[in-house]
Amino acid sequence: MNFFRRRLPLLITFVTGVLFALQYYVPHPVSESMLTSVTKWLQIIGGFALVLGVTSLFHLHAVKIRRKEPGWGYSFVLYAGMIGTIAVGLWHNGKETVDNVTTAFGWIYNFMMVPLQGTMFAILAFFIASAAYRSFRARSPEAAVLLIAAIIVMMGRVPLGEHLIPLSGDLTQWILNVLNASVRRAILIGVSLGAIALSLKIIFGVERAYLGGGKE
Amino acid sequence: MTATGRTMLAFALLAPLAAQAGERLAPPQELQVFDTPNDGGNSLTVTWAPAPHDGPGTRYLVMVGEAGPPTGTSPSLAGMTVIADFPSDSHYVRDARTPWWSRSVPKTHHQYEIKRGRGNGNGVKDGTSYAVVVSAVRGHESMMAPALQSVPQPNWFNWNELNNLAIVVLFGLVVFGSIQVARKREIFLRRIAGLDAVDEAIGRSTELGKPILYLTGAGDMSEPSTIAAAVILGRVAKRVAAYETELMVPHRDPIVMAVCQEITKQSYLEAGKPDAFKEDSNFFITTDQFSYTAAVDGIMLRKKPAANFFMGSYFAESLLLTETGASTGAIQIAGTDSDHQLPFFVTTCDYTLIGEELYAASAYLSREPVQLGTLRGQDIGKAVVLGMLGIGTALATLSVMTGLDVSIVLDLFKDLK
Numbered sequence: 001m002n003f004f005r006r007r008l009p010l011l012i013t014f015v016t017g018v019l020f021a022l023q024y025y026v027p028h029p030v031s032e033s034m035l036t037s038v039t040k041w042l043q044i045i046g047g048f049a050l051v052l053g054v055t056s057l058f059h060l061h062a063v064k065i066r067r068k069e070p071g072w073g074y075s076f077v078l079y080a081g082m083i084g085t086i087a088v089g090l091w092h093n094g095k096e097t098v099d100n101v102t103t104a105f106g107w108i109y110n111f112m113m114v115p116l117q118g119t120m121f122a123i124l125a126f127f128i129a130s131a132a133y134r135s136f137r138a139r140s141p142e143a144a145v146l147l148i149a150a151i152i153v154m155m156g157r158v159p160l161g162e163h164l165i166p167l168s169g170d171l172t173q174w175i176l177n178v179l180n181a182s183v184r185r186a187i188l189i190g191v192s193l194g195a196i197a198l199s200l201k202i203i204f205g206v207e208r209a210y211l212g213g214g215k216e
Numbered sequence: 217m218t219a220t221g222r223t224m225l226a227f228a229l230l231a232p233l234a235a236q237a238g239e240r241l242a243p244p245q246e247l248q249v250f251d252t253p254n255d256g257g258n259s260l261t262v263t264w265a266p267a268p269h270d271g272p273g274t275r276y277l278v279m280v281g282e283a284g285p286p287t288g289t290s291p292s293l294a295g296m297t298v299i300a301d302f303p304s305d306s307h308y309v310r311d312a313r314t315p316w317w318s319r320s321v322p323k324t325h326h327q328y329e330i331k332r333g334r335g336n337g338n339g340v341k342d343g344t345s346y347a348v349v350v351s352a353v354r355g356h357e358s359m360m361a362p363a364l365q366s367v368p369q370p371n372w373f374n375w376n377e378l379n380n381l382a383i384v385v386l387f388g389l390v391v392f393g394s395i396q397v398a399r400k401r402e403i404f405l406r407r408i409a410g411l412d413a414v415d416e417a418i419g420r421s422t423e424l425g426k427p428i429l430y431l432t433g434a435g436d437m438s439e440p441s442t443i444a445a446a447v448i449l450g451r452v453a454k455r456v457a458a459y460e461t462e463l464m465v466p467h468r469d470p471i472v473m474a475v476c477q478e479i480t481k482q483s484y485l486e487a488g489k490p491d492a493f494k495e496d497s498n499f500f501i502t503t504d505q506f507s508y509t510a511a512v513d514g515i516m517l518r519k520k521p522a523a524n525f526f527m528g529s530y531f532a533e534s535l536l537l538t539e540t541g542a543s544t545g546a547i548q549i550a551g552t553d554s555d556h557q558l559p560f561f562v563t564t565c566d567y568t569l570i571g572e573e574l575y576a577a578s579a580y581l582s583r584e585p586v587q588l589g590t591l592r593g594q595d596i597g598k599a600v601v602l603g604m605l606g607i608g609t610a611l612a613t614l615s616v617m618t619g620l621d622v623s624i625v626l627d628l629f630k631d632l633k
Contacts (some may be wrong), residue, residue, distance in 0.1 A: 004564030007229065021384075024377070025373060025374050025377050025380075026372055026373060026374070026382055027254060027255050027256040027370065027371055027374045028256060028370045028371060029256055029257060029370055029372075029374050032256060042438075046436075046470075046471065049469075049470040049471045050470055050475065050503075051469030051470075052473070052474055052500070053467070053469075053472045053473060053503075054500070056470075056473060056498075056499050056500040057499065057502075059496070060499045061498055062498070063425075065405075070518070072517050072555065074514070088410070089245060113338055114507075114589060115505075115506070116506070116510075117504070117505075117506045119508035119534065120507075120510055121506060121585060122449070123536060124532060124535060124536060127535050127536055127539040130539060131535060131539055131560065131563045132563070133477075134542075134563065134564075135562075135563035147375050157590050175527075178228075185554050187555050187571040188555060188557070188571075188573035189601055190571045190594075190598065191553040191555070191571040191572055191575075191599065193387070193572065193575070193594045193597045193598060193601070194440070194444075194553070194572035194575030194576070194594055195440035195441075195553070195575065196384065196387060196388075196597075197387075197391050197575065197590050197594050197597075198440045198443060198575050198590075199440060200388050200391055200392075201586075201590060202393075202443065204392075206395065206586055206590075207447065207587075207610055208579070209446075209447040209450045209479065209578065210446055210447060210475060211477065211478070212479050212481060212482035213332060214480035
C-alpha cells in the first residue's frame with residue numbers, strides 16, 4: 001500500500017519532472033510533440049476532475065438545503081441555475097446561435113453571465129477607491145511616501161494633471177521605470193529562485209507535503 | 217553655414233559612398249551553408265564574410281532550390297528562387313544574438329536564415345537537400361559565389377541555453393548542499409511577521425468561534441505558487457485541527473481541491489484529530505474568475521470568518537476578495553508571487569508575504585532542517601545573481617566606454633534562445 005500511496009507517486013514525479021525540465025532544452029519535434037501530448041492529457045484529466053468538483057458543489061449545497069441552513073435559498077438558486085443551464089445547453093447542443101438567431105443558451109450567456117461578470121469587474125473601481133482612501137492616509141513616514149508617489153503618478157498619467165504640474169509626467173516615468181521596475185525585478189528574481197528551489201525539492205522528493213502529510 | 221562649409225559637409229557625407237562605389241564588386245567569400253543549429257528543423261543558415269564593397273549601394277540576393285544527389289560539381293541554378301534581397305550593410309551574425317560558444321563564424325560575418333514564411337513558400341523541409349547561392353548586386357553588375365548544398369534537420373539540444381542549464385544545475389547543487397549543511401548545523405531564519413501572525417489568526421478565530429477561510433489562488437497544480445499554497449495549508453490545517461476550529465477552503469480548480477483534501481486529511485491525522493476532519497472543508501465553487509469571487513465574497517459576508525488566508529497566484533479578483541474581507545473585520549494574511557497584485561494585498565491585508573516569502577513559509581512554519589536548508593540555498597542563489605548583476609553592469613559600462621568586447625563574459629549571464 002505504501003508503494004502505491006508514496007513511492008509510485010514520487011517515482012512518477014521524479015521521472016516526469018526530470019523529463020519535462022530537460023524538454024525545455026530539446027528543440028527536436030519529438031520533444032515538442034511530447035509536450036503537446038502531455039498538455040492534451042492534462043486537459044483531459046482536468047475535464048474528468050471537473051466531475052469531482054461539480055459533485056463536491058452539488059453535495060455541499062444539497063446538505064445546506066436539506067438542513068435548511070441560513071441562506072439555503074441561495075443554494076436552491078444555484079441548483080436551479082445550474083440544472084437549467086445544463087438542460088438548455090443540451091437542448092441546443094451547446095450552440096449559442098442557430099441560423100444567426102440567439103438560442104436560449106446563448107441568451108443565458110449574453111444577457112445573464114456576461115452582465116454579471118461585468119458587474120463584478122466594475123465593482124473593482126469602487127473597491128480601488130476605498131482601498132486607496134485607507135492606505136493613502138499619511139499615518140506614518142512610509143504611508144506619506146506612498147501618498148506622495150501616488151499623487152505624482154496619478155497626476156502624471158492624466159493630461160489635466162500633467163498640464164497642472166508639468167514635471168509630473170517625467171517624474172511618473174522615472175518612478176515607474178526606475179524605482180518600480182527595479183523593485184519588481186528584485187521580487188521576480190526572488191520568486192524565480194523560490195520556484196526553482198521548490199520544483200527541485202518536489203522533483204527529488206524532498207518536499208512531500210503535497211502528497212498528504214510531510215513524513216512517511 | 218557658409219558655401220565652403222556646405223561643400224565640405226557634402227564631401228564628408230558622400231566620400232564613403234564614393235569610396236564604396238569605387239570598390240570592385242566581388243563574389244561573396246567564405247560562403248557556408250549549413251543546417252541551422254539549435255532549432256526544431258526546417259531551416260538552413262547561410263553565412264559569408266563582409267566585403268569592402270558592402271554599403272547602401274550594394275545588395276545581396278539569396279537563392280534557394282531543391283538539389284539532387286551530390287555530384288561533386290556545383291549544383292545547377294535552374295529552378296532556384298530568390299528568397300531574400302537586402303542591402304549589403306545588413307543581416308549580420310551579431311543580429312541573431314547567439315552566444316559565443318555556439319557561433320561558428322565571427323560576429324561581423326553576414327548571416328541569413330532560410331525558413332518558412334521568408335519569401336520561399338513552404339520553406340525548406342527536413343531531410344531534403346537544397347542548393348543555396350548568394351550573389352552581390354550593384355546596379356546591373358552581379359557577382360555570384362558557387363552554389364553550396366545542405367540538408368536541414370532538427371537538433372536534439374539547444375546549445376544556446378547551455379548557460380541556463382549550467383546555472384540551474386549549479387543552483388540545484390547549492391540547494392542540496394545547503395540542505396546537507398542544515399542537517400548538521402542550525403540555520404538562522406529572520407522573522408517573517410506574516411507567518412508569526414498565523415497562530416494569532418487561528419487563535420483569534422478559535423476565541424471568537426468563527427471559521428477560518430483559506431484560499432489557494434487562481435492557479436492550477438502545475439504552478440509552484442499553488443503547490444506552496446497547498447503545502448502551507450497543510451501546516452495551517454494542523455494547527456486548526458489542534459484548536460478544533462472550522463476551516464473553509466473554497467477552490468477554483470477541482471484537481472487542487474482533491475490534492476488539498478488529502479493534505480488537510482493528513483494534517484488532521486497528524487494533529488491526532490481525525491474525527492474533526494470534514495470532507496466538505498475543501499469544496500469546489502467554479503473555474504470562472506468573477507463567479508468564484510462573488511461566491512467567496514458571499515461566504516465572507518454570511519459566515520464572517522475571523523481569519524482570511526490568501527495564498528497562491530491572483531489576478532483582478534484580489535482586491536475584490538481582500539477588500540470584502542477587510543470590511544468584515546477579519547484578520548487577513550496574504551502570500552503571493554503575483555507581483556502585479558502585491559499593491560492590493562499590501563493595502564488591504566494585515567500581513568503580506570511578498571514573492572519568495574510564500575515559498576519560505578513552509579520552511580518557517582515547519583522549521584525542518586531540509587526546508588531551512590533550501591532557504592539558505594535560495595539566499596546563496598540571490599547573492600550569486602546580485603554578483604552577476606554587479607559584474608555584468610560594470611563590464612557592459614566598460615565595454616561602452618572603451619569599445620572592449622566583453623561578450624565572452626556577458627553572454628554567460630544572458631537568456632539566449
